[in-house]
Amino acid sequence: MTKRAPKDGIDESELEIGPPKTSAVGIPGVVAALRMSLDQMGPVRSAQTLLTVNQKGGFDCMGCAWPEGEHRHTAEFCENGAKAVAAEATQRRVRPDFFAEHSISDLSARDDYFLEQQGRLTHPMIRDEGSDHYRPLSWDEAFRVIAEELRAMESPDEAVFYTSGRTSNEAAFLYQLFVRGLGTNNLPDCSNMCHESSGSALTETLGVGKGTVSLDDIHSAELILVAGQNPGTNHPRMLSALEKAKKNGATILTINPLPEAGLIRFQNPQTVQGMLLGGTALAEEHLQIRLGGDQALFQALGKALLEKEDREGGVLDSAFLEEHTSGLDEYREQVRALDWEEVVVATGLPLEQIRRTADRLAASKATIVCWAMGLTQHKHAVATLRDVVNVLLLQGNVGKPGAGVCPVRGHSNVQGDRTMGIFERMPDRFHDALDAEFGFRSPRKHGYDTVSAIRAMRDGKVRVFMAMGGNFARATPDTAVTEKALTRTRLTVQASTKLNRSHLVTGRRAIILPTLGRTDRDRRGSGEQVVTVEDSMSAVHASRGRLRPPSEGLLSEVAIICRLALEVFGDAADGNRPRADWTALMDDYSLIRRHIGKVVPGFDDFEERIEPGNGFVLPNGPRDARRFATATGKARFTGNRLEYPRIPEGRLILQTIRSHDQYNTTIYGKDDRYRGIHGGRRVVLVNSEDLEAFGLPEGALVDLVSEFSDGVERRAERFRTVAYPTPRGNAAAYYPETNVLVPLDSTADVSGTPTSKSVVIRLEPAAVPAGQPAVVGG
Numbered sequence: 001m002t003k004r005a006p007k008d009g010i011d012e013s014e015l016e017i018g019p020p021k022t023s024a025v026g027i028p029g030v031v032a033a034l035r036m037s038l039d040q041m042g043p044v045r046s047a048q049t050l051l052t053v054n055q056k057g058g059f060d061c062m063g064c065a066w067p068e069g070e071h072r073h074t075a076e077f078c079e080n081g082a083k084a085v086a087a088e089a090t091q092r093r094v095r096p097d098f099f100a101e102h103s104i105s106d107l108s109a110r111d112d113y114f115l116e117q118q119g120r121l122t123h124p125m126i127r128d129e130g131s132d133h134y135r136p137l138s139w140d141e142a143f144r145v146i147a148e149e150l151r152a153m154e155s156p157d158e159a160v161f162y163t164s165g166r167t168s169n170e171a172a173f174l175y176q177l178f179v180r181g182l183g184t185n186n187l188p189d190c191s192n193m194c195h196e197s198s199g200s201a202l203t204e205t206l207g208v209g210k211g212t213v214s215l216d217d218i219h220s221a222e223l224i225l226v227a228g229q230n231p232g233t234n235h236p237r238m239l240s241a242l243e244k245a246k247k248n249g250a251t252i253l254t255i256n257p258l259p260e261a262g263l264i265r266f267q268n269p270q271t272v273q274g275m276l277l278g279g280t281a282l283a284e285e286h287l288q289i290r291l292g293g294d295q296a297l298f299q300a301l302g303k304a305l306l307e308k309e310d311r312e313g314g315v316l317d318s319a320f321l322e323e324h325t326s327g328l329d330e331y332r333e334q335v336r337a338l339d340w341e342e343v344v345v346a347t348g349l350p351l352e353q354i355r356r357t358a359d360r361l362a363a364s365k366a367t368i369v370c371w372a373m374g375l376t377q378h379k380h381a382v383a384t385l386r387d388v389v390n391v392l393l394l395q396g397n398v399g400k401p402g403a404g405v406c407p408v409r410g411h412s413n414v415q416g417d418r419t420m421g422i423f424e425r426m427p428d429r430f431h432d433a434l435d436a437e438f439g440f441r442s443p444r445k446h447g448y449d450t451v452s453a454i455r456a457m458r459d460g461k462v463r464v465f466m467a468m469g470g471n472f473a474r475a476t477p478d479t480a481v482t483e484k485a486l487t488r489t490r491l492t493v494q495a496s497t498k499l500n501r502s503h504l505v506t507g508r509r510a511i512i513l514p515t516l517g518r519t520d521r522d523r524r525g526s527g528e529q530v531v532t533v534e535d536s537m538s539a540v541h542a543s544r545g546r547l548r549p550p551s552e553g554l555l556s557e558v559a560i561i562c563r564l565a566l567e568v569f570g571d572a573a574d575g576n577r578p579r580a581d582w583t584a585l586m587d588d589y590s591l592i593r594r595h596i597g598k599v600v601p602g603f604d605d606f607e608e609r610i611e612p613g614n615g616f617v618l619p620n621g622p623r624d625a626r627r628f629a630t631a632t633g634k635a636r637f638t639g640n641r642l643e644y645p646r647i648p649e650g651r652l653i654l655q656t657i658r659s660h661d662q663y664n665t666t667i668y669g670k671d672d673r674y675r676g677i678h679g680g681r682r683v684v685l686v687n688s689e690d691l692e693a694f695g696l697p698e699g700a701l702v703d704l705v706s707e708f709s710d711g712v713e714r715r716a717e718r719f720r721t722v723a724y725p726t727p728r729g730n731a732a733a734y735y736p737e738t739n740v741l742v743p744l745d746s747t748a749d750v751s752g753t754p755t756s757k758s759v760v761i762r763l764e765p766a767a768v769p770a771g772q773p774a775v776v777g778g
Contacts, residue, residue, distance in 0.1 A: 004165030004329050005092050007116050009111035010670050013772050015680030017699065017722055020133055020259070021278060023231035023279055024239065024674060025079065026267030033082035036668065040090040044247065044545070049089045049519055052546060053077045055615030058364075060533045060543035060722055062088060062166050062518045063663055064235045065409035067535040069215050073270055078236030080660075083668045084111035087498070088517040092119025094499050099125055105149040108504045112736065113667040115499045121514035122551035129508045139555065139563065142511050147567040149464050149491045156183030156443070156600065160453045163189040163422045164469030165411025166518075168531035168543070170592045171557035172413070172420035173583065173600075176467055178565045180421075180431075181440065181578040189422045190664075191468060192450035193477075196751040197376040198407040199418070201385035205393075205636045207629030210415060212404035212622045213368055214537050217245045220402040226283075227255040227294060228374020228386075230759075233263015233660045235372075235408055239266040239500030244278045251360060254283040256374060257291050257730050258685070261674040287357065287604030289347050290727045291653045292645040292758050294375055295384035296346035297354065299642060302391045303335040315362045317396030323330075324396075324626050327637035331390055334639035346644040348727050367392065369377040372410070374655070377757040380643035382750040390637055398635060399626035409536040410664065412518075416534030419600060419618070424449050433599045438578035449752050450476060454744060457485035466493040466509065468557060471500040474665040477742035477754040478714070495560055500665070501736075516556045520545040524559070525587030531558075532593070532610055534618070540603075543617030562586035645758050651707065652690065655757040656735035656742070665736045677722070684763070685724035685732040694763060698723040699776035702763040704733065706741035714741050718766050720776050731761065 037046040052058030054068050054077055061077060063084040077085070098118065104127065107115065124142045125134040137145075150159060161179045163172060179187055191199070199209030206212065218224070218241045222355035231238040239262050242252055254263045263283045268274030289297060309315040321328055344351055363369060369388050375381060389398075389405065397403035409415050421430060424447035431442045448456055456462050458481060465472075465486060476482045486492060489507035495516045496503070503510070516522055522529040522545055530544045555563065562582040569577050585591050593606040601620040609616040628635045645653050659681060661669030671678045675685070684704060691698060704716040716738050726732060735756065746755045 002333035005390070006114065009114035010196055010681060012680045012682050012718070015720055016678040017776060018676035018678065020676045020724070021261040021674045023265035023267050024262035025236065025269055026275060026279065028673070029079040030269050033079040034535030036083050037086045040086040040092070042091065045089060045091065046086070048546060049085050050077060050082060053081065053085055053721070057544065059518045059545050060541065061085065061411060062412050065412050065415060065536040066235045066237045067215055067537045067539050080233065080663060084663055085519060087116065087666065087668060089519040090119050092117070092505055093550060094118050094121050095450060096125065103132045103351060104134070104504050105132050107239060112501060112665065113670065115501065116667050118499050120498060120550040121512060122495055122554070123514060125512040126505055127463055127510040132353065132514065139553070142513060143563050143567040145509070145511060146464070146466070146491065146564060150568055155449070157186060158461065158463040159184060160186045160448060160456070160465050161187065162450070162465070162470060162472050163187065163417055163465040164418060165190045165414030166469045167413060167417055167557060168533060169413065169416045169420050169540070170531050170589050170598065171468065172417040172422050173592060173596050174558060174561045176272060176421040177434070177438065177578055177580065178561055180434065180442040181569065183443050183576070185424050185426070185445060186453065187422050188448055188450040188453045189414070189417060189425050190353070190411060190475060191418055192752065193475060193754055194373055194410055195376055195407055195414070196260045196266065196753045197381035197748050198385060200751040201382045202405060205386055205389040205630065206398065206622045207407070208621055209418070210538055210620065211536060212398055212620060213406045214617070215241060216400050217368060218242070218406070219248055220401060221245055221250050221368045222368050223360055223367040224250055224252045225255060225367070225369045226252065226263060227369060227371045227713055229256070229370060229408060230260045230262065231260070232260055233658060234410065236262065238408065239282070240270070241267055242266070242267060246280060246282055251284050251286070252282050252385070253285050253287060253357060253360070255287045255289050255294065255297065257289060257727055258732060259288070259725055265726055266298040269609050269759050271321065277481060284536060287349055287353060287472055288727060289349060291655055291730045292378050292380070295387050295640070296343045296644055297349065297643055298384065298387040298391050299335050299338050300340070300343045300347070301358050301361060302331070302352050302387065302394060303338050304355060305362060305391070305394050306335065308358070308362050315407050316394050321393070324628065325393055325637060326632040329528050330639045331637035338642065340644070342410055346642070357452070361391070361395070361616050366400065367395065367397045368402070368404055369555060370408055371407040372408050374757060377748070377753055377755055379748055379755050379758065381748040381753060383640040383643065386638045386640050393635055393637060398622050403688060404623065407536070413533040415538070416532070416540070419534055420596070430599070437595055437598050438580055439487070440576050451747055451752050451754065454482050454485050457488055460488055463490045464493070465489045465491070466496050467502065471502050471665040473502040473505040474500065474739065476737040477739055477756065478744035479736070479740040480714070495557060513560055514551070514554055516545070516549055516554055518543055518545055518548045520549045520554070522556050529556070529589045529609070531589065538618040538620055539615055540610070540618060542610040542613070558589060558592070559586050583645070589730045605773050648760065650663035651728060651760050651762050652686065652731040654704065654731045654733060654738065654741065654761045655761040656738045656759070658730050659734050662734070673723070680720070681734050681737060682719045683722045683733065684719045685722050685726055687726050687728050687730070688723035689728055691721055691723055696721055697775050698765065701766045701768050703766045704741060704761050705764055706737065706743070707760045707762065708743040708746055710743060712743070714743065716740050718769070721763070
């Protein structure tokens with residue numbers, strides 16, 4: 001039997017604080033995965049889904065984008081993957097009567113956990129102007145309303161079309177085709193808020209905005225640096241790859257402000273060693289760096305390698321440098337001027353630990369650097385990642401086995417969506433191929449990214465906002481500004497599987513389009529359909545749902561896009577519209593893949609390469625042939641001015657993080673057991689010496705107040721202090737609750753990514769609500 005949805009959200013008065021863990025997964029991870037699966041799906045449905053997730057011929061996990069190996073376990077999923085599957089395949093339903101019972105005002109007072117727990121959406125719904133309730137409407141009426149608003153625009157740029165990283169390749173390709181057919185490139189996506197900095201840095205230095213390694217490279221590396229990443233929670237299956245690398249002789253170093261349980265010790269649930277014998281110690285050493293100090297560290301490592309080369313020789317790959325790189329002299333001059341004392345201040349690391357790390361680099365013949373949001377969400381993120389590339393280039397650690405760059409993507413097809421054209425600034429070669437295939441002229445004017453889209457809505461320049469998946473209102477920075485911006489539109493449209501905050505923060509009118517998920521069977525005119533995704537390592541494979549959809553007549557994302565295109569464009573394109581047979585594409589997804597094969601490089605013979613149960617790896621110039629499509633035709637060294645956050649007196653630098661019971665903005669549960677947090681989310685992790693200096697006990701109730709150059713104070717209220725082993729001057733708290741603190745205009749140079757890992761805050765004592773203790777203990 002499944003459990004009914006809770007009637008209330010998280011009661012923060014039930015918060016309990018304990019010591020952080022020093023190992024990840026094991027029996028507790030298995031129990032947690034099974035508990036949620038049974039609660040949401042029941043035993044039969046749990047078996048149906050969990051035995052087919054990430055299997056050949058099954059469906060791709062809608063969680064992270066970590067790849068599957070050629071040889072797969074019977075249980076090819078992690079704890080958080082099981083949670084993601086259970087959340088989508090839940091038997092709970094949000095039907096029209098739910099919206100009749102609950103007003104938007106009522107639901108707006110509920111927390112994210114409550115909204116997530118209600119279940120799958122089943123019917124199209126509309127909020128009429130001035131109403132406080134959604135009401136059901138037909139699919140035909142929904143598409144008619146959206147089309148009328150789009151036709152009423154004075155300019156195509158009055159519409160914004162957001163994309164979540166869950167969207168399949170097929171849906172993403174049609175979505176961008178429809179949007180460009182309207183005449184705009186306003187295609188913000190979740191990449192803008194996470195790995196945009198990676199794409200910017202890697203495109204400039206290596207000529208490709210993706211990673212250059214495979215799973216086999218991870219397994220055969222001699223040295224792996226894991227920087228600004230917590231795979232134990234965010235990419236748990238990565239731990240298996242690191243364990244295999246460790247057993248093959250690799251040294252693993254972690255670079256992170258917080259110690260993370262999964263990188264300390266991994267108890268692999270697939271092995272006897274993991275379940276009964278204590279598991280495998282992964283990281284040889286933890287470099288507990290200050291927030292934003294990573295650029296200083298990598299510049300210091302580059303400086304140390306160059307100095308060691310001068311003293312001893314044989315450290316650098318001279319042949320690679322001569323044949324395949326440019327800009328070395330500028331880089332050499334820049335890092336040699338680096339001041340070691342400033343490096344220690346910026347990083348908070350002992351100089352001897354930095355030199356020891358450099359010695360390990362010098363001794364390694366195959367090095368990989370993996371990273372995630374801890375590096376990408378700072379003002380100087382792009383410069384930091386350029387310096388990561390610089391260090392790897394010195395020893396030729398690109399384009400050879402066991403070596404390269406490994407930006408670990410979050411959402412399951414976020415990389416594939418970009419490959420399909422979900423980007424406000426696609427290169428002309430993509431536009432040219434798209435135009436040739438569909439017989440129209442796509443717009444070349446750059447569109448809005450996420451931050452500029454919010455600004456445009458705030459300024460009254462956007463009439464229609466549409467999101468293909470995701471939870472825009474909660475994923476974005478500066479929550480108060482973003483929510484007000486959304487309310488200034490005439491119509492907001494959300495294609496969604498489940499209820500979330502973005503359905504409650506709306507334009508004058510709002511439409512919810514319920515859609516099929518990865519686990520759902522998708523039958524169209526030509527039969528059962530499959531979609532495809534691209535993982536973090538550029539491997540493309542098929543995904544086929546098996547479950548009966550939550551309601552009859554539920555449409556896939558592909559069908560939603562095609563139905564909308566037919567309503568807007570009509571059966572036959574006229575004027576400057578794509579010449580696409582939207583009806584045929586809706587009924588047979590192989591026709592979409594045929595178009596993709598003619599537009600996107602690397603997708604030749606697309607259909608044949610994904611069936612039956614196969615997949616393929618996209619071409620990657622740096623990895624495959626040390627070919628670099630940069631401005632110089634070579635891998636580029638860059639000289640970058642050193643930057644790092646300066647902490648004002650009496651202030652902290654805050655990073656926003658996930659708990660273990662969440663995925664992106666989706667809150668599955670109330671705990672973060674690896675960090676010792678149970679029953680609540682409104683906590684701020686602070687070094688005990690900082691708490692003492694501020695005169696605050698552990699468990700004190702405080703408001704977090706961010707300070708920015710615009711003079712606006714942004715406030716997140718009623719958080720409990722937790723004494724935690726984070727560097728002095730640094731703090732951490734969960735998003736989306738703390739997104740309110742991230743200023744809209746505080747973005748990374750070049751990429752425009754919000755700086756969610758470097759927010760200046762102060763702590764202010766808060767009024768204690770009646771019935772709650774003044775201080776919460778462990």
